[in-house]
Amino acid sequence: MNQHSIQARFNQAMACLEQGQPKLAQSILTELNRLLPVHPDILFLLGASTSMLGERIAAINLYDKLLKITPDFVPALNAKGLDLAALGKQAEALAAFDAALRVTPEFIDVLLNKSALLNELGRYRDSLALLLPHREIQNPQLQLNLGAAYFHLGDFLRAEHCAQAVFRQIPQDSGALALMGAIRLKQRNFAEALSYCQQAAALAPHDVNVQNNIATILSEEGRFAEAAKAYEQTLSLNDAYPFAKGSLLHARMKGGVWDGYEELVEEIKRRIGLGCKESDPFSLLATELDAEIQKRCSELYVAARCPVINPYTDWYRNDSGKIRIAYLSADFFNHATAFLMAELFELHDRDRFEIIGVCYGRSPDDDMRRRIAQSFDLFHEVADRSDREVAELVHSLGIDIAVDLKGHTADTRLGILSYRPAPIQLHYLGYPGTTGAPFIDYLLADPVLIPTEHQRYYIEKIAYLPDCYQVNDTKRLISDQIFSRAEVGLPETGFVFCSFNNNFKITPDLFDVWMNLLKRVEGSVLWLFQDNPFAAESLRKEAVARGVKAHRLIFAERMSLPEHLARHRCADLFLDTWYCNAHTTASDALWAGLPLVTKIGDAFAGRVAASLLSAIGLPELITDTDQAYEQLAFELATNPEQLKSLREKLAVNRLTSPLFDTLRFTNHLESAYEQMVERYRQGLKPDHIRVSN
Numbered sequence: 001m002n003q004h005s006i007q008a009r010f011n012q013a014m015a016c017l018e019q020g021q022p023k024l025a026q027s028i029l030t031e032l033n034r035l036l037p038v039h040p041d042i043l044f045l046l047g048a049s050t051s052m053l054g055e056r057i058a059a060i061n062l063y064d065k066l067l068k069i070t071p072d073f074v075p076a077l078n079a080k081g082l083d084l085a086a087l088g089k090q091a092e093a094l095a096a097f098d099a100a101l102r103v104t105p106e107f108i109d110v111l112l113n114k115s116a117l118l119n120e121l122g123r124y125r126d127s128l129a130l131l132l133p134h135r136e137i138q139n140p141q142l143q144l145n146l147g148a149a150y151f152h153l154g155d156f157l158r159a160e161h162c163a164q165a166v167f168r169q170i171p172q173d174s175g176a177l178a179l180m181g182a183i184r185l186k187q188r189n190f191a192e193a194l195s196y197c198q199q200a201a202a203l204a205p206h207d208v209n210v211q212n213n214i215a216t217i218l219s220e221e222g223r224f225a226e227a228a229k230a231y232e233q234t235l236s237l238n239d240a241y242p243f244a245k246g247s248l249l250h251a252r253m254k255g256g257v258w259d260g261y262e263e264l265v266e267e268i269k270r271r272i273g274l275g276c277k278e279s280d281p282f283s284l285l286a287t288e289l290d291a292e293i294q295k296r297c298s299e300l301y302v303a304a305r306c307p308v309i310n311p312y313t314d315w316y317r318n319d320s321g322k323i324r325i326a327y328l329s330a331d332f333f334n335h336a337t338a339f340l341m342a343e344l345f346e347l348h349d350r351d352r353f354e355i356i357g358v359c360y361g362r363s364p365d366d367d368m369r370r371r372i373a374q375s376f377d378l379f380h381e382v383a384d385r386s387d388r389e390v391a392e393l394v395h396s397l398g399i400d401i402a403v404d405l406k407g408h409t410a411d412t413r414l415g416i417l418s419y420r421p422a423p424i425q426l427h428y429l430g431y432p433g434t435t436g437a438p439f440i441d442y443l444l445a446d447p448v449l450i451p452t453e454h455q456r457y458y459i460e461k462i463a464y465l466p467d468c469y470q471v472n473d474t475k476r477l478i479s480d481q482i483f484s485r486a487e488v489g490l491p492e493t494g495f496v497f498c499s500f501n502n503n504f505k506i507t508p509d510l511f512d513v514w515m516n517l518l519k520r521v522e523g524s525v526l527w528l529f530q531d532n533p534f535a536a537e538s539l540r541k542e543a544v545a546r547g548v549k550a551h552r553l554i555f556a557e558r559m560s561l562p563e564h565l566a567r568h569r570c571a572d573l574f575l576d577t578w579y580c581n582a583h584t585t586a587s588d589a590l591w592a593g594l595p596l597v598t599k600i601g602d603a604f605a606g607r608v609a610a611s612l613l614s615a616i617g618l619p620e621l622i623t624d625t626d627q628a629y630e631q632l633a634f635e636l637a638t639n640p641e642q643l644k645s646l647r648e649k650l651a652v653n654r655l656t657s658p659l660f661d662t663l664r665f666t667n668h669l670e671s672a673y674e675q676m677v678e679r680y681r682q683g684l685k686p687d688h689i690r691v692s693n
Contacts, residue, residue, distance in 0.1 A: 005538060006032060006035065006036070006249055007172075009028055009031070009452075010028075010029075010032060010041070010042065010045075011030055012028055012685065013025045013028040013029050013032070013045060014045065015050070016028065016049075016301070017049060017052070019043065020623075022049040022052035022053050023049075023051075023085045025045070025049040025051060025335055025336075026050055026585075027135055027166050027682045028092065028211055029042055029046040029049060029118060029562045030046065030212065030298070033185065034609075036538040037466070038069050040066055040070050040073055040076075040077075042296070043062055043065060043066040043069075044063075044073065044075060044076050044079070044265065044531060046126075047059045047060075047062035047063045047064055047066065047076065047079060048079060050083075051079065051083055052496065055355070056083040056086055056087055057087070058406070059079070059083050060080055060083050060084065062082040062551045063076045063077075063079060063083075064080070066097055067080075072103045072296045074100045074103050074104050074107055074110065074693055077096050077097070077099050077105070077612060078096070078097065078100050078109055078113060080096045080238070081093045081097040081110075081113060081114070081117075082113060083250070084096060084368075085113075085117050085120075086526060087423065088109065089115060089610075090120075090121055091140065093117060094114065094335045094682050095615050096116060096119075096241060097110050097114035097117070098114075100112070102488070104310075106134065107152075108134075108137070108139060108142070109127075110647050111130065111131065111142070112141050112142060112145060113131060113267050113293050115127045115145040115146075115149070115649045116118070116129050116132050116145055116207060117140075117147055118130065118149075119145060119148050119152065119195035120413075122303075122304065122307045123146075123303075123307070124149040124152045124153050125149075125153070125310060127134075127145065127146075127148075127149040128146070128149045128150070131145060131146045131149070132146075133357070134160060135501055138165070139165045140169055140170055140173060140175070140176070141175075142177065142185070143163075143165045143176075143632045144166060144175045144179060144224060144229070145160045145161075146162050146165075146178075147159045147160075147161075147162030147179050147385060148179065150162060150386075151179065151182060151183060151186075153386055153387055153388055153415075154385075154386040154387035154388070154390075154413060155387075155388070155389075156183050156186060156187060156386075157384065158386075159179065159183055160180065160183055162179070162180045162611060163176040163180045163183070164176075169205055170391075172199070174199075174203035174204040174207065174210075174436070175195050175200075176199070177199045177200035177203070178196070178197065178200040178204075178207060178209060178213070180192075180196040181193050181195075181196035181197035181200060181210065181213055182209075182271065184196060185213055185216060185217055185220075185235045186195075186259040187362075188220070188411070189364070190217050190221050193213070193522055193673075194214065194218075194221075194581065197210050197213050197214045197217065197511060198214065200265050201214060203402045208234055208237040208238045211230065211234045211237060211638065211658070212234045212241060212244060212247075213228030213231055214230050215227050215231040215233070215234055215244075215247065215251070216247065218230055218638035219247070219251050219254070219302050221249070222254075222532050222534075224251050224252070224255030224257075224532065224534050224535075225255055225257070225467075226535075227251040227653070228248060228251040228255065228257065229569075231246055231247050231251055232248060233249035234248075234274070235543055238653055240276065242280065242304060243257050243276040243277055243279055243280050243301070245264065245267065245268050245271075245278045245279060245280020246268060246280050246283035246297075247260075247266065247279070247280070248280055248535045249264050249279065249283055249284075250270065250283035250504060252532070253286060253503075253504040253506075253507075254502075254503065254504045254532065254533065254534075254535065254536075255532070255535055255538060256503055256506070256535035256536075256538030256539045256542070258507075258508045258542070261311055261507075262508075264279050265287050265288070265289065267294055268284070268289070268622075272293055272296050272297050272300065272453070273293070273295075273296070273679065275286045275300065276301050277301070277304055277662055278297070278300075279297055279301075280297075280301055280408060280597070281294065281297050281298040281301055281407075281408040281431070281433065281436065281547045282408045282409055282431070283435060284297055285432065285433065285579070285580040285605045286505045286506075286507065286577070286579050286580040286599070286601075286605070287507070287579055288507070288509075288579055289601050289603075289660060290603065290686040291424075291433075291454065291457035291602050291603040291604070292412070292457055293431075294433055294434070294435075294457070294603050295434050295436060295457050295458065295459065297436070298408065298433065298434050298436025298437075298459075299436035299459065300387045300436075301408065301436060302414070302437045302438075304616070305414075305415070305418075306414050306415045306418045306437060306578075307418065307455060308374060308418050308420070308439055309388075309415075309418055309419060310419065311419055311420035311439065312395055312420050312421055313420075315395065315398070315399075315422065316395070316396070316397075316398035317398070320354065321352045322350075322351075322352060322353055322355070323352060323353050323400045323401065323526070323674065323677050324354045324356065324398055324400045324401075325354070325356065325400065325401050325403060325642070325643075325673065326357075326358050326359055326394055326397065326399040326401070326402045326403065326419070326422065327355070327356070327358065327376075327403045327405055328358045328360065328390075328394075328402060328403065328404055328405060328406070328413075328417070328441060329359065329360075329361070329404075329406055329410070330359070330360055330361025330363065330404035330406060330411040331361065331363070331405065331406070331411075331430070331431070332343060332357060332359045332362075332363055332368075332372045332409075333363035333364050333366050333368050333369040333372075334364070334366050334368045334371055334560055334561070335363075335368075335517075336583070336584035336585075337405055337429055337430055337584075337599045338368050338372060339473060339476060340366075340369055340429065340470065340471050340472055340559065341471055341473070342368065342372055342375065342407075343470045343471075343472075343475055343662045343668055344467070344473075344474070344665070344669070345357075345372060345375035345376060345446060346385040346439055347535065347666040348665075348666060348670070350377070350675075352670065353670065353673070354377050354378075355375075355376050355377050355439060356376055356377060356378045356380070356397060356399065357372065357373065357375075357378070357379040357380065358380050358382060358390065358393070358394065359380065359381050359382065359383070360381045360382050360383055360385075360390060360413050360416070360555035361383060361411050370426035374610070376396075380393060380435060385680045386474065387413060387415040387418075389415070389458040390416045390420070390433055391417075391419035391421040393418050393421075394416070394417075394421035395421035395422070396492055399421065399422040400422065400423065400424060400677055400680075401422060401426065401673055401676060401677065402417060402421060402422035402424070402426075402428055403425075403427075403428055403542070404417055404426070404427045404428070404430070404435075404440065405427075405428060405430045406430040406431065407427050407431020407433075407435050407528045408431045408433075408435065409428045409430050409431050412430075412431075414434075414435065414437060414561045417437070417440065418427060418437070418439050421597055422427055423680055424441055424442070424676050424677065424680055424686070425439060425440050425441050425442075425483055426440060426441055426442035426443065426444065426460070426463065426546055426676075427440050427442075427443055428443075428444045428446075428462065429469075429470070429471070431450055432580070432604045432605040432608060433582065433603060433604040433605060434458040434459050434460060434604075435439065435459070435460065436459055437459065439458060440459070440460050441461060441676075441686040442460050442461050442462070442463045442670070442676060442686060442689075443458055443460035443461070443462055443463065444463050444465060444469050444672070445462050445463070445464060445465070445469045445604075446464060446465050446466070446467065446468050446469045446611055446616050447466075447611075447614075448468075448607060448610055448611040449465060449469050449604060449607050449611045450464075450531075450604065450607075455688065457603070458648060461687055461688050462688050462689075463543055463671065463672045463675075463687060463688075464688070464689065464690040464691060465665070465669065466668060466690075466691055466692060466693045467615045467658035467659070467664070467665070467668070467693075468611050468612060468614070468615035468658060468665075469611060470583070470587065470608070470611065470615075470659075470667070471660065471662065471665050471666075472587055472660050472662060472665070473662065474637070474660055475564065475663050476561065476562075476591060477562045477565075478562060478565040478566050478592060479560075479562035479563045479566035480566070481563060481566050482566070482569070483566060483570055484570075484571065485570055486565050486571050488525060488527075488556065489554050489555075489556070490525065490554060490570055491523075491615070492524065494523035494525055494685060495521050495523065495524040495525075495572050495637045496524070496525055496527055496570065496571045496572045496573075496635070497514070497517060497518075497521075497524060497525070497526045497527065497571075497572070497574075497575050498526070498527035498528070498554065498568075498571035498572075498574055498575070498594075498660065499514075499526070499528055499529070499574060499575045499576070499582070499590070500529040500564075500574075500575075500582070500585050500589070501527070501577045501579065501580075501581075501582050501585055502529065502530065502531050502590055503528070503530075503531035503532070503535035503536075503539070504531070504535075505577035505579070505580045505581075507578065507579060508538070508542075510577060510578050511542060511543075512546065513544075513626055513629065515543060515546040515547070515548045515631045516630060517575075517630060517633055517634060517637070518543075518548050519547065519548060521634065521637045521638060524552070524637065525552045525553070525554055526552060526554070526575075527552050527554050527555075527556060527570075527571055528553060528554070528555050528556065529555070529556050529578055530556060530558075532558055533565060536553075536555045538551050539553055539690060542600045543674035551598075564588070565588055565591065565592045567590065567604075568588070568592035569590060569593070569594075571594055572637070572643065573594070573595055573597065573633060573636055573637060574586075574589040574594050574595065574596040574597070574689070575596075575597060575625070575633060576597060576598035576599070576609045577598055578601060578606060578620070578629075579601055579603070579605065579606050580606065581606055581607070581608045581609040581610075582596070582598075582608075582609055583608050583609075586598075586608065586609045586612050587612060587659075589656065590612060590613075590650065590654065590659065592656065592661065593647065593650055593651055593682065594650075595618070595621060595636070595643070595646045595650055596612075596613065597610060597612065597621050597629060597632050597633050597636070598621065598622055598623065599623045599624065599625070599626065599628070599629040600622055600624050600628075609622075610622045615657060615658050616650070616653050616654065616657045616658075616659040616660075616675050617649070617653040617657045618646070618649065618650060618653065620646075621646070638679065651674065668691045668693075672689060672691050675689045675691070676689065686692060
């Protein structure tokens with residue numbers, strides 16, 4: 001074959017590749033390679049066609065053959081990096097990209113591919129450092145990669161600027177629309193988020209990230225049936241999409257839909273055991289999955305979402321003589337966490353402690369928000385700052401102990417503490433379980449909540465308080481209004497079981513027991529909190545399926561806290577949920593004088609009510625099996641004198657037991673803080689500590 005014929009065949013192969021015919025191109029190039037076995041261009045295109053056919057290892061071998069001949073062939077290094085990344089060999093892929101950049105530092109395709117891989121690996125700071133010198137280049141993909149790095153670092157303002165830069169070039173770019181949707185979702189502007197994501201999905205219907213964000217938005221808007229279908233669509237596009245199965249499970253549970261519940265829980269458990277990213281931690285709290293699986297779930301989630309990034313190793317020494325505490329949260333407003341903690345902030349000993357609030361949520365300006373803001377020595381509003389900027393603030397304040405109050409709950413920004421801005425970091429109250437975060441040193445608990453033999457289920461060291469881990473605000477007002485049963489939708493006669501937990505905590509096995517109780521206690525009703533109308537409808541259907549008439553389930557609508565506490569007087573007995581107990585809700589019931597029956601579980605979330613009952617001197621209301629739980633509730637419902645005696649005991653203990661002694665709790669917590677600081681100042685690593693009475 002003469003030179004002219006070779007060139008013609010080569011051109012034909014290139015045309016085949018451009019027309020999406022890699023098999024034909026590979027055939028032509030293989031023929032040419034036999035004639036010219038060391039021709040760089042032929043080897044490169046042969047590798048490209050082989051890669052397009054999914055034969056990535058063979059493609060890499062061809063690129064290596066080429067690179068032995070021409071080590072600085074940048075397109076081959078770049079293509080090799082892409083194939084290595086596709087095979088999951090990220091370190092080798094990065095090495096290939098680096099080799100290409102050493103030859104041509106500003107080769108745009110390599111910069112884009114390396115930054116995309118860094119973002120995929122969660123190395124957002126490295127991606128940012130790579131792209132920032134080139135940020136003025138008007139390349140849409142560069143701006144999107146840059147925007148993605150900013151977004152994951154919590155810098156939504158700069159991420160939005162990147163998206164707008166793309167829009168100036170391509171007004172309807174699916175990637176920029178998707179980025180804007182993700183930003184608005186984080187900012188909780190769900191209407192705009194959904195609009196952006198739906199536009200992106202119309203342009204890129206197979207973009208699984210966009211589809212997952214649509215599902216998340218629908219869930220946040222309380223459209224749980226639609227959200228579940230959208231998560232199913234996500235999984236149809238990618239059955240291993242990170243954390244989607246847990247989100248699907250949670251959307252179904254929020255809507256009270258239990259079809260396929262057991263199978264989905266078992267599948268999540270199996271895959272987490274294999275190290276797969278199947279669920280965010282919160283979505284598993286109300287399932288029967290044990291503490292070991294929940295720990296593994298948290299570790300996998302943190303590794304993916306909050307990797308440790310360039311942590312501080314030097315901290316400003318606080319020379320004031322006071323221990324400086326920073327509380328970080330988005331919930332400094334009328335929220336369950338604030339309802340419990342407000343008085344604690346006011347009672348801290350200002351001679352020994354300086355208390356700083358760091359609010360990263362766009363919270364409403366309500367009475368609780370104003371009360372809490374006034375209770376801190378300093379109160380910083382940082383909703384518009386990136387995680388790195390907030391970490392820099394905490395670091396600059398010379399904080400001794402940074403206290404995360406969110407964990408894996410809505411609007412969390414646990415990533416702030418991944419920079420380790422304080423020498424001692426702990427989690428408290430917001431999330432009932434281990435954070436799984438290697439940058440969190442301590443978890444506040446008590447001996448009932450986390451027995452010594454359970455410490456292995458927690459990545460943190462446990463700081464044991466002697467009575468109960470949960471603080472309470474004794475200034476919580478109970479309205480003087482005396483509700484009649486009719487005013488709250490209850491029948492005039494009959495025993496009233498109630499459970500004001502969020503509906504997602506109700507599981508099929510628990511519901512079986514509740515329905516048994518309704519069947520055993522004639523004329524009784526079950527008074528539930530109406531989390532959403534979808535769950536109410538579903539739960540009534542489940543009751544009918546178990547032989548209980550739908551009208552015996554009565555749903556309570558939202559009320560102000562003082563009125564909500566007051567309406568507890570219309571109930572006779574609170575039935576706790578099992579795997580994720582009532583927490584603030586349990587304190588509400590006990591504070592309002594309503595006895596509560598619980599079943600103690602294995603994991604943190606299922607042991608909270610037992611901790612509260614122990615601290616208020618009512619351990620007889622703690623059971624440890626399904627049968628014992630049902631039998632105790634039945635006995636109390638059918639023995640008025642026994643229930644009356646319990647109510648009288650609760651009335652006395654309510655004002656004399658440790659559970660509602662906020663000053664006592666504050667003193668114990670401050671003692672724990674002092675022990676943590678003393679260990680640090682002695683150069684000792686965090687370890688389990690116990691505060692004595």
